[in-house]
Amino acid sequence: MIEVEGLTKYYGNFPAVRDVTFRVESGEIVGFLGPNGAGKTTTMRILTCFSPATSGTARILGMDVRHESLKIREKVGYLPENVPLYDWMRVGKYLDFVARAKRIPSDKRKTEIDRVAKSAGVDQVMGRIVRSLSKGYRQRVGLAQALIGDPPILILDEPTIGLDPKQIREIRDLIKGFSRDRTVILSTHILPEVSQVCSRVVIINKGSIVAEDTPDNLIGGHGGARKARVTVKAPESDLLQLLSSVRGVSSVESQGATNSTETSVIVETLPETDVRPELARAVIEKGWDLMELRPLQVSLEDVFIDLVTEESQAFGANAAEAPAEVA
Amino acid sequence: MKGWYPVFCKETANFFVSPIAYAVIAVFLLISGFFFWANMSWLSLVSLQAASNPAFAGRINITDFVVRPLIQNMSIILLFVIPLLSMRLFSEEKRSGSIELLLTYPITDSGVLAGKFLAAMVVVVVMLAGTLSYPILMFALSDPDPGQILTGYLGMLLMGMSFMALGMFISSLTENQIVAAAVSFAIALLFWVMSWTSTLAGDTLGSVIRQLTVLEHLDSFNKGVLSLSDISFFVLFTAFCLFLTLRTLETYRWRG
Structure with missing residues (x-):
């Protein structure tokens, strides 16, 4: 111990x-x-x-x-x-x-x-x-x-x-x-x-x-929100509008067109909800082709980078000090 | 002192597994052998010339013509070679970082110190033992004064011990072996010849300087005189250097 x-x-x-x-x-x-x-x-x-x-x-x-x-x-x-x-x-x-x-x-x-x-x-x-x-x-x-x-x-x-x-x-x-x-x-x-x-x-x-x-x-515990990546054969603006209207979705962020016909977006949902079935249904009902629907996992890496960068912002004044050579 | 023995074994092995000990011992024996040969030849030449002059012949003896100069010369060679033995004692481990592991084993700092110091002294003893062939030859050929040889060797051993402790202290200060050797040699040399300035320094200071000079204390051993003050000079010199090394280890931990 x-x-x-x-x-x-x-x-x-x-x-x-x-x-x-x-x-x-x-x-x-x-x-x-x-x-x-x-x-x-x-x-x-x-x-x-x-x-x-x-x-x-x-x-x-x-x-x-x-x-x-x-x-x-x-x-x-x-x-x-x-x-x-x-x-x-x-x-x-x-x-x-x-x-x-x-x-x-x-x-x-x-x-x-x-x-x-x-x-x-x-x-x-x-x-x-x-x-x-x-x-x-x-x-x-x-x-x-x-x-x-x-x-x-x-x-x-x-x-x-x-x-x-x-x-x-x-x-x-x-x-x-x-x-x-x-x-x-x-x-x-x-x-x-x-x-x-x-x-x-x-x-x-x-x-x-x-x-x-x-x-x-x-x-x-990191943020609590879940993210999913959605790629659909549809125009960008229509897709953004549709997905924002799905219940449980807190934000939709466009990743731009992957090629001439497909559009990728990152959908962020409220904590503890899984909106993937609703997302899929909404897209299919519109008659669009759903190319990809993938949950994005928050990795330990994200947690680490977030914590470490938050810290250096908080310690802004100290960050100017010479870094320690001894790890 | 707890745990000194494993360190002693490791350090001794390091000296004798690597070529360090052999090279230094060989150099020492080569040069001291040269001086022995030169002194013996000089003695035989002088004896030959003195054969026609009985008054002078009576004053020629092997002790004055060979033993004393030989021991003087050997002490000077020791002064040169001891920094070569002491330089790696701590510098090497500091550079490689292995000292970090060594200092986290259940061994006290004084144990580490004792193990390293004694291992280095083993090399000095082996080196001096290698020169015993000169007195043996002298006994075979003539009748030197055994007492004077004995005190001469004791003096060299004590001087070697002092300079080894000094060298170990310097080695504990730096990661660089060459720096350790150079600085130890310079300081040892200063202690060796310090008394040359004593006449310039006035009565009190002059006598203090003389008392701190290695050569002054070594000289009485070479004359066959054993005095407490000379022995205690070397013992105290060694103890003081070991103490400084121990303190250096402690600050090394703090800075670690």
Whole structure:
């Protein structure tokens, strides 16, 4: 369990994180979402006891990061951004070093390394030198070192960045696989990842939390309106007039003629109503050909962009400040 | 100090898996071997010439003609090579970012420090052990003063320790290994020769400068004298540099 209260971190005069408060229950996978420089990495560095906060408290499993740093570090597995491993070491030796550093007793060390290597899928490359590994395997070795000691808390900073789509899926499945009994915080700016992997999302921008909910609620709660795209073989003005008169439609917006005969419009409806049957009927009754009738889903991407841009408008004055280099 | 041992093993492995340790040790042995050969040849030449002059011959001995100059020369080579060993201790990890992971393992900062420092000292000890063939040869050929050899080696070890701690401190300040090496060498050299200005500085300041000069303290070891003040100079110098490194790590965390 992770409890963060009023966490603030300044780099000089620049607030990288300000007054961040959130809670992660055990067994949850929480996604940290935000543009570069939003304060994701800074928050993670505070949680992993790498860097102390300027003010506020963070408790992991009930222990304060300030006062019980060493005990927390035994319970937290961390994968930093860019996966800084020791390039000159062999994978097996590296994992052995990590196991020693994490104080795994010598009689259990070998079985622990084998277990971790298997679950992260690096058992085939144990003899390879880290430098020679592909990006995907590097990431896996990074995950393996985080998993050593079976920590109940995992903190992963952009675990899938820079991987190809197949590798992304593999790493994602790995994370889902070993997260059943663990608390996981992962940061990302790949949006589909969040809706696939995470049970909850914390959106952070310019150092502050702007939204926190399940991916579904975020999408559902966004605006509440539904949209549908309608393409009909009909003149534009007639079509607009007809569709505006359908009950439940709040606005109709023309997308222009797609070709000489067809016209596309976006129909926005009142919340919680589905007007597609009425729309279809109205068009057919007019004797026009209905070419397309497709509901438009609000994606997490829209939510994210909206929240992030709203924020930067609200913080207009601050936006002029130099952006943080530390993400 | 908790958790120093895994760091020590990793760092020692780094020195000996990469060519760093071998290259530095080879350079050290090559140059010190050259000086040993030159000093021995000089001794044999002088002895030959003195054969006709018994009064002079009595003043020729291997301790004064070989042991002392050799140990002086080896300390100077140490001054040059120690920055090469210390430069990567923290700079490398800062540049690659691996220090972030290292500092989130359950190891105290002092444990990280101790592990790295001791691993670097292992290289120094191996390097000095490699030169033991010179005293062995001298014992086989003549009768040097064993006490003076012993104190000479102790002095070199203490000096190596001090400069290693200094180099590690500088290395913790920068991500650039070349900068770390250059700055450590410059500061070490200043501490080495500072006393040259002591006559210009007046009585009080002059004696303070002399007390801070490495060469002054090293000299008494080389004369076969063991004094508490010289030993404590090196120990305090080391402790002070280690303390500064620890503080640097702490500020690195704050800025992290």
